[in-house]
Amino acid sequence: MDYKSAGVDIDAGHETVRRIRGLARSTFTPEVLSDIGAFGGLFRLDTGRFRDAVLVSSADGVGTKLKVAFLANRHDTVGEDLVNHCVNDILVQGAEPLFFLDYLATGRLSPDVAVAIVGGMSRACRENGCALLGGETAEMPGFYRDGEYDLAGFIVGVVERSAIVDGRTIASGDALIGVPSSGLHTNGYSLARRVVFDQLGLRVDSQVPELGTTVGEALLQPHRSYLAMVKPGLAGHRIKGMAHITGGGITDNLPRVLPRGTAAVINRASWEVPALFRWLQQAGSVPPDDMLRTFNMGIGLVIVTAPAQAEPLMSQLAARGGHGARVIGEVVESDRDPAVRYV
Numbered sequence: 001m002d003y004k005s006a007g008v009d010i011d012a013g014h015e016t017v018r019r020i021r022g023l024a025r026s027t028f029t030p031e032v033l034s035d036i037g038a039f040g041g042l043f044r045l046d047t048g049r050f051r052d053a054v055l056v057s058s059a060d061g062v063g064t065k066l067k068v069a070f071l072a073n074r075h076d077t078v079g080e081d082l083v084n085h086c087v088n089d090i091l092v093q094g095a096e097p098l099f100f101l102d103y104l105a106t107g108r109l110s111p112d113v114a115v116a117i118v119g120g121m122s123r124a125c126r127e128n129g130c131a132l133l134g135g136e137t138a139e140m141p142g143f144y145r146d147g148e149y150d151l152a153g154f155i156v157g158v159v160e161r162s163a164i165v166d167g168r169t170i171a172s173g174d175a176l177i178g179v180p181s182s183g184l185h186t187n188g189y190s191l192a193r194r195v196v197f198d199q200l201g202l203r204v205d206s207q208v209p210e211l212g213t214t215v216g217e218a219l220l221q222p223h224r225s226y227l228a229m230v231k232p233g234l235a236g237h238r239i240k241g242m243a244h245i246t247g248g249g250i251t252d253n254l255p256r257v258l259p260r261g262t263a264a265v266i267n268r269a270s271w272e273v274p275a276l277f278r279w280l281q282q283a284g285s286v287p288p289d290d291m292l293r294t295f296n297m298g299i300g301l302v303i304v305t306a307p308a309q310a311e312p313l314m315s316q317l318a319a320r321g322g323h324g325a326r327v328i329g330e331v332v333e334s335d336r337d338p339a340v341r342y343v
Contacts, residue, residue, distance in 0.1 A: 007141025009109060016111045016137060020118040027125040027132040031098070034133070041133035043099050045158065052161040056095035060085050061152045063247075064189040065219070070148055071197075072204040072216040075113050078151060079120030081186050084225035085246070086155035087128050088301065091227050092242035092257070094165035094234055095157035097130035103152040104137045107144035117151065120222075128227050130155070163234065167241035167257040167304065170331055174240060175310040176254075176264060178271055178328035179229070179317060181300030183221035187247040188295040192219065195284035210279045218276055226301045229320035233303075233313050241304035245296040251340050252293060254302055258331070258338035266329040266342050274298045292342070304331065 004010070021036045033042035047053055062078050062085075069078050079102070087097050102121055104114060114137060125132045144150070184192060196202050196215055204216035211218045226244075233239050241257040243250075254264050277298060281291050291297065305313055310327055317325040 007108065008139045012109045012111055013137060013139065016109060016114045019111055019115045023115070023118050023122040024132045024134075027122050027130065029129070029131045032131050032133060036134060038134070041099065041101065043131065043133060043156075045098070050158070050160050053158050054095075054161045054164060055098075056090045056093050056157045056159055057155065058086050058089040059152065059154045060089060060186075061150070062186050064193060065184075065186050066149070066151065067193060068189065068204065068216065068219045072220060074216065074220060075116040076120045077220050077222045079117045079122075080124040081120075081223040082151055082153040083121050083124035083128065083130070083155075084223045085186050086153045087124075087130065087157075087225050087227050088223075088244045089246075090155060090157040091230060092165065092244050092301075093159065094163050094239075095159040096227070096231065097128055097155055097157040099131040099133040099156055100125055101133055101154045102135035103154075104135065104149060105140055105144065105151075106138070106149035107141050108146050109137065109139040113149070117149075121153075124225065128225055163237070165234070165239055165242055167259055169237075170240045170257070170259055170262060170304050172262060172331055172333045173307060174304050174331040175307050175327050176266065176329040176331065177303040177305065177310060177314060177317075177325055178299040179226060179301040179303065179322050180271075180324040181245070181274075181296045181298055182224040183274075183276060184219065185223040185246065185296055185300055189219070191284070191286070191290075191294050192280055195280055195286070200283055208279065210275055224300055226322075229317050229322040230301070230303070232320065233316050238309045238313060239303055239305055243302045245300050245302060247294075249291075249293050249295055249297060250299060250302065251289075254340050255338035257304065260338065261334060262331050263334035263336070263338055264329055264340045265332050266340055268342050270328040271298060271324075271326060299328065302328070 243254045
């Protein structure tokens, strides 16, 4: 008995590292001082850019969207999902990403699959100006089924202390700008899979006339990054708060940035819910409140700003790819804990 016959192929691990080294290097910024394969990643923070730098970190995963990737045998988008989700999580506090690390765990390591996953990560890191500094690939036979894996990401960014976006200046009358999502992003897939594969009995290659594409294409649309379109609007403290609309939808995520004494009123008629969400709701007979607490419903980011700044910000967002951004509601006074009310 040896390690390979027990299910762990060390040579496959070395081959994977060899093949992904170039992908990671393509994301390196001048601040990176180490190479892939070192025990730790080295990154020199350029403190000269800041008067009072604050590091912002986050960790997340892709959830059961991975199950769709397994069924479709497509692995080049989930890494992009992971990076963009993490980028958005620190962006809402005003931070720009510095570096990213990943954790890939699988039952049996396939270098081809690993390269596809890391290829998506490196592509997203380059687009976000973020270095893929390192990571861990764990082969754990008997823990995961063959052909399956789990994926987690860890990001560190930086923001000037005086430029932190924390929602403390949000007040009654402020406008709520909704920025469109690119699909389900990385949340709600347990419900979506139950509807699509269990209830409807569809396959990933099934064509859905209401969507104009296959099930797999619709469900694997990459999670959108909002960094490029939002970053110019951070100047001058025009953005008072932001909520990344992930698990819990607008209902549970927007209150996280609202100060006590305020609430949000959302006009559901202010945007057209994309076909994918309407189809899932109808096909699964999902109650409206469940839809709003499970999915982003076509709004991936909510920005809070003074009413006079709403139009300039939306124009700036549109110029950077944020077409379709619109005012979807307002902040109101409340004598209860922050919450969302739909009208």
